[in-house]
Amino acid sequence: MEAFIRNDQFNFIKNQTKILVNGKAASNDREVVDVLRHLAQEKVSGLFPSVTEEQSSLLSPLTAIADQAQADAYLEQLEAYLVPFKQVSPAGLKKLFPKAKKLKGPELESLDFKRISYLGWIESSNVMYLVTEQDGQLQGIYGSFTRSSKQGICSICNRHSEVGMFIAKTKGSTQGQFIKRGNYICQNSETCNEHIDTMERLNEFVGRLQK
Numbered sequence: 001m002e003a004f005i006r007n008d009q010f011n012f013i014k015n016q017t018k019i020l021v022n023g024k025a026a027s028n029d030r031e032v033v034d035v036l037r038h039l040a041q042e043k044v045s046g047l048f049p050s051v052t053e054e055q056s057s058l059l060s061p062l063t064a065i066a067d068q069a070q071a072d073a074y075l076e077q078l079e080a081y082l083v084p085f086k087q088v089s090p091a092g093l094k095k096l097f098p099k100a101k102k103l104k105g106p107e108l109e110s111l112d113f114k115r116i117s118y119l120g121w122i123e124s125s126n127v128m129y130l131v132t133e134q135d136g137q138l139q140g141i142y143g144s145f146t147r148s149s150k151q152g153i154c155s156i157c158n159r160h161s162e163v164g165m166f167i168a169k170t171k172g173s174t175q176g177q178f179i180k181r182g183n184y185i186c187q188n189s190e191t192c193n194e195h196i197d198t199m200e201r202l203n204e205f206v207g208r209l210q211k
Contacts, residue, residue: 001054003083007117009047010075010082012197016040016062017071024066037063055081084113086133096131096140103129117196118156120189128166132206141209143168147187155183156202157195162187168209181209 005013023036041063048055058081065071088096093105106121119131128145131138147164154163167182183205186192196202 001058001081003081004048004055005078005081006083006199007085007115007193008196008199010078010115011195012047013044013059013062013078014075015197016044017065017075020062020065021068021071079114082114085116085119086136086138087113088119088131088138092138093131093140096138097129097142100129100142105129116189116193117199118189118193118202120185120192122187128164130166130206132202134203134206139206141168141206143182143209145187148184152184154186154192154195155205156185157192157197158201159186159192159195161191161195170210183208 017040020033020036020040024033027033041060044059044062045051048059051059058077061074065074088108090105090108094100094103097103100123104123106119111119118133120128122128122145126145127142129140129142131140133139144167145164146167148162151160152163153159154161163184164187165182166185167180169178169180171178185205186195
């Protein structure tokens with residue numbers, strides 16, 4: 001069976017296992033637990049509208065999870081079917097950011113490409129680079145990044161974390177005019193990728209920057 005689960009979908013499923021484990025631990029009411037299991041199954045099924053029988057059999061044990069050990073074993077099985085983020089080389093990164101003459105890039109060899117929805121790193125203390133995948137193609141965006149002294153909500157993963165203001169410039173409608181757009185996102189992209197449970201917010205964030 002081919003890989004069919006994205007990182008964000010895996011994170012969503014992982015969150016559902018937490019709900020089931022916590023629900024089972026907090027209540028002995030069978031009806032309550034059954035409702036949680038039904039909701040979890042419904043939500044996860046919604047992630048894969050065209051699921052095959054083989055894929056369905058892999059996902060179906062979710063509703064039988066009763067403790068953390070079962071949840072961990074279930075998630076470990078799913079990890080074998082994660083779709084990796086599109087591979088990129090140092091040379092490929094330089095093509096995405098041709099104006100960045102001294103681009104160092106992230107430590108690609110240390111990344112688990114199955115567990116990321118985008119690449120993000122900071123260079124020169126206040127320049128952040130983002131690489132996302134759209135329609136099978138990689139695209140690069142860079143901008144200034146100012147760390148916040150307070151925690152906030154990330155526009156990409158929607159979690160409370162250490163954030164900073166990312167601002168990118170795009171060309172305006174007239175020659176020489178530039179428009180600045182941005183929002184708060186996680187300082188640590190690795191943490192952000194662990195929390196992403198939908199691609200919707202990431203796509204919206206990138207879309208706003210490119211308008």
